Amino acid sequence: MSEAIFEPAQIAPSAEQLAIQLTRARHVLVEANAGAAKTTTLALRIAQALWRGAEPAMILALTYTAPAVQALRTQLRLIGLAPEQIAALRIASFEAFSTALLEAIEGPGTLQLTSLEQVRPYVLRAIERAQSWPEERHPEELVVAGPSTALVEGLLKSFAVLKGRMAIEQLDADSTPSPALAEELGVDYLTLRVRGAYEAIRRGGHPDHPQFRHDGDACYDLARALLREEFVGERSPFALGLALIVVDEMHDTNRAMFTILKALLAHNRRAAFVGVGDRDQVIHSQAGAEAGFMHECFVQEIGAPLRLPLTASHRFGAGLAQAVGALARKPYAAALPLQATELQLLPAESPRVMAQLVARAAQAHLAQSECRELRILLRQPAHSILIERELLKLGIGYGVQGMQAFLQRREILLVRGLQAYVVDDFDGFASKAQRAQMLEALMLFAGAWIESSELRHLDAVSAQRRAIDEAAAQPGWLRDFIEGQVLRNASAFALPRLQAAMEVLRSGDLQAFEQRFMKALDPAGLAGAVLVRRADIEQLRDNIAQLVQLVVGEGEGLDGVFELLHALELAQARLRGNPRVTLSSIEAAKGLEFDHVLIPYLSRGEFVGEGSTAENRNLLYVAMTRARRRLSLAFDPAKPSRYLIEAGLLSN
Ligand SMILES: Nc1ncnc2c1ncn2[C@@H]1O[C@H](COP(=O)(O)OP(=O)(O)OP(=O)(O)O)[C@@H](O)[C@H]1O
Known part of the structure; x- marks a missing residue:
């Protein structure tokens, strides 16, 4: 039958x-x-x-x-x-x-840590433990020249690879940590020892009851x-x-x-x-x-x-299949005809022109009905800043995926918070959630931890959350919190930078802001002291640099521009409902598809970020293959990405 x-x-x-x-x-x-x-x-x-x-x-x-x-x-x-x-x-x-x-x-109750910054104190403790282990046989291998904070990024990356590969677990039961074993695993001895200490801390000393888990740990533990x-x-x-x-x-x-x-x-x-x-x-x-x-x-x-x-793509037409096939160097057939997906090349000679072009493309998208969603796929979050500004100028509502809207990014909140403090006007932070996010950003970059005898019974992360939640309840309590917790507990490294940045903001002078703000705040230094991944530190610096560009580009008085930023945040929140335009990271679009995909900043030195070349190529391949009806690619004609040439879309 x-x-x-x-x-x-x-x-x-x-x-x-x-x-x-x-x-x-x-x-x-x-x-x-x-x-x-x-x-x-x-x-x-x-x-x-x-x-x-x-x-x-x-x-x-x-x-x-x-x-x-x-x-x-x-x-x-x-x-x-x-x-x-x-x-x-x-x-x-x-x-x-x-x-x-x-x-x-x-049973329930395992603490789930969601950001690398929450994990960081445990890594630092693990370094300390590994370095002070009395029976250590190779102490000379564990000496480091610079501050141990600089190691955190590399360590966590190596831990992720070791965990994903289950490298330690596959060793013979009698293998003992040694520099030779570390070499066999493709890491240095320090990494191997700190990883051991970190896992002991993470598991709270008992394998059945981990004290906390972070990304990938549940899979690894199981x-x-x-x-x-x-x-x-x-x-x-x-x-x-x-x-x-x-x-x-x-x-x-x-x-x-x-x-x-x-x-x-x-x-x-x-x-x-x-x-x-x-x-x-x-x-x-x-x-x-x-x-x-x-x-x-x-x-x-x-x-x-x-x-x-x-064998055949059902998502897009033969023209796009041919281009991505050339990029990935493999045969690519399509079940749909050549013209089923329109390929549009958008040259733009400067970042500002590129942002304007993208915003106008979004406007044109909204004016027609045959394509539902437009996804603007970005390799670097800092690329969104000028685009967001142009979208808001045109009154276009948009959503964000896999990254935050720039006005809510913590480094931008830091600058907005410092400015609000120096002019003593917190009206720009209208909701409790916004105020809490701003205080969190200030505490983070100040390298400050809450000091409160009332909250001593809580761990540092929970005490911080509680204190910020309380202070954010009333706009009138923000000033006291910034003075009593942020500035008073700021690290010796961060405080002079915050003070210098406030000095520039206090001047209210646009020119001083353009010329001196980055130097005064030293965003890369500030971030390097508290953030974990180098990519995050670079993004943060780029984000603040883009903010400076944006503020200067507005050409109004400094205080007026910050008021404008607050107003933009309100406008963005108001326009956000059910958008047909979304800005997104490529990672967040994986496995999904959209009628119209626009990939801007496809220029040499702008698209590629961290990661191997193969991974950059795969990211672009993933991005381009999300499109159904139209794919728009924007680039600087003076320095187009070589991937565009490899895909046969531009000649050499
Ligand atoms: N037989 C079919 N006829 C028409 N359209 C189809 C058919 N099968 C699948 N599709 C459509 O093709 C598109 C791509 O399908 P799907 O998302 O399953 O691809 P995929 O291989 O999983 O993609 P990715 O690798 O990007 O995750 C979808 O819009 C889907 O609805």
């Missing part, structure tokens, strides 16, 4: 999609280009499993990011599954899935427990009675995720598996992601999979 086939609403699956939907092979892997309908085909496979009688809770879909969870839900809706069916499926990112499973095992066979004997929390497991974005899998996937397959023996990915979309190699988990590792550790193809 032939099988009943799920028939989707809205789309007619291709023969390739149908083959994946209907396969009964135990392990299936699909490697395909961006837009080749990987997520949609996973949705079809899920629908077919339901059609065959699986309960929704017997189906688990794992992704790398939260937006990818959303993308899969959208495609499930598109093909016609009922909302209550979709809600009953298990769909989560690896990290959220691991957090939930750990909570079921450990994988680590698996490798230590902690779930043997009792009923495994991985035995979920699953009929189908699917993984989207499998190219971003690291060893920790792969360990969890293996456990799921081992404890759900009746479950079929389908994984989909595209090796040119690896943009998380700093967390140990490797395309190898779709290749040799899978074959060796799980078994030879059935490989099925998805």
Whole structure:
């Protein structure tokens, strides 16, 4: 008897999609280009499993990011599954899935740290511990010349790679830390020792009860427990009675995720598996992601999979497929005709002209109805400042994704807060939330921690949150807080910089602001003392430099410009509702698609940031392949990005 086939609403699956939907092979892997309908085909496979009688809770879909969870839900809706069916499926990112499973095992209450700045004090404590360990056999290897704060960024990056790769856990049980072992792991000895101390602190001295978790730690802790066979004997929390497991974005899998996937397959023996990915979309190699988990590792550790193809893009036309194929140096077919996606090149000879061009493109977008959303994809957040100003000038409301609107960025809040303090006018911070964010920014850059005997019972992070929450309740309490907590507890390094910056602001002189403010505040120095990642420090400096440009460009008196900034924040909040224009990081757009995509600042020295060249190329590939109907690329004609030439869009 032939099988009943799920028939989707809205789309007619291709023969390739149908083959994946209907396969009964135990392990299936699909490697395909961006837009080749990987997520949609996973949705079809899920629908077919339901059609065959699986309960929704017997189906688990794992992704790398939260937006990818959303993308899969959208495609499930598109093909016609009922909302209550979709809600009953298990769909989560690896990290959220691991957090939930750990909570079921450990009980609730583990502190979740959300920013690197919250993690930083623990890393500093770990450095101190590693350096003062009395039985240390190689103390000379742990001596550092500069301040230990400068090490934090590099250490956390190395920890992320070690964790994602589960490098320490894969060593022989009897290996002891030594400089030779560190070399084998590709890190220095200091990193190895500090990592040990940091993990001991993070786990609160007890492996079952971590004191806190940060990004990636839930996945890592769960994988680590698996490798230590902690779930043997009792009923495994991985035995979920699953009929189908699917993984989207499998190219971003690291060893920790792969360990969890293996456990799921081992404890759900009746479950079929389908994984989909595209090796040119690896943009998380700093967390140990490797395309190898779709290749040799899978074959060796799980078994030879059935490989099925998805050859053509269903998202965009042949013209764009050809360009991204040239960029990624691989064949790229499209199911849609050449002209289905319009390619628009926008030369602009200066950053200001570029911002004006982008704002006008947004205006034109809003004037027509055939394209729904315009996504402006930015490689660097500082690029948004002039664009946001131009959008607001034209009265265009916009949303932001994967970054903050510039007026709410902490370094901009720092400058706005200092200015409000010197003119003693806090009217620009109208809501309690805005006031709290501004105080948080001031405390952060002052390197200050709350001193209050009443809050002594709380840890430093909680005490800070409580004190700021109380002070932000009334505008009239801000001044006292800034004097009594921010300036009084500021570090010896930060205080003179803050005072010098306030001096310039107090002058009210636009020219002095342009010429002296950056030097007085020394944003890179200030940030270097309190932020963790070099990329964040550079962005912060760029953000303040862009703010100075913007303020000077307005050409009004200094105080007037700050009033304008406050007014812009209000305007932005007012215009934000349900926008058709969104500014976003490329990472936040991964796995999603938009009718119109605009990528500005595609100029040499502006698009590339940190990360390997392969990762920059992958980022642009991801960005360009989000477009459905129109892709606009803006660049300085005097120095276009070489990627535009490689994609065959400009000649040499
Ligand atoms: N058979 C089909 N007919 C028409 N459109 C389709 C078909 N299958 C998928 N699509 C559409 O093609 C677009 C791309 O699909 P999808 O998002 O699944 O691609 P993807 O390979 O997962 O992309 P990415 O690699 O960027 O995550 C979507 O708009 C989807 O609705």
